[in-house]
Amino acid sequence: MTLNKPRSLSHEQTIELLRSFQKGLFYAELNRLGLLCYSISVDHGWYDEPRSFGDRIALMHSELSEALEAYRSGNPPSDKIDAPAVAEELADLLIRLADFCYANQIDLADAVVKKMWHNKDRSHRHGGKLL
Numbered sequence: 338m339t340l341n342k343p344r345s346l347s348h349e350q351t352i353e354l355l356r357s358f359q360k361g362l363f364y365a366e367l368n369r370l371g372l373l374c375y376s377i378s379v380d381h382g383w384y385d386e387p388r389s390f391g392d393r394i395a396l397m398h399s400e401l402s403e404a405l406e407a408y409r410s411g412n413p414p415s416d417k418i419d420a421p422a423v424a425e426e427l428a429d430l431l432i433r434l435a436d437f438c439y440a441n442q443i444d445l446a447d448a449v450v451k452k453m454w455h456n457k458d459r460s461h462r463h464g465g466k467l468l
Contacts, residue, residue: 351457358450367446371439374432384440393437400430 346354358364378384407413407422415425438445 348457355450355453355457358446358453363450364446367435367449368439368444370431371435371445374436375439378436378440383436393433397430397433397437400426400433404430 404423404426407426410422412421412423414420415422418425418428420428435445437443
């Protein structure tokens, strides 16, 4: 799948897209992704022993660090999947996040849509933050 270059949506298009997320398959599919990620993790022993909240957050953080290192190395092709290394590490992040949310009964889809509704009305750069 080839993605188009990012573009900005109009305010009306943003609202329309957020409403479609609320009505559409986004909720069901993101939650099904969580179930799939969780099931694969359980099948491969990642729930055999309890892990703390901090351990799970650190593992998600490690995927971001690996994405940064892949970028710093020139984003070479992954030797595991047909994608650049940065994409692979970001996929790992989403897998860990979806797994974590499912395991902890966190409705990630609902939280994402609610947060996007909030973000669409925030001030420019959240009040002028530099970073």
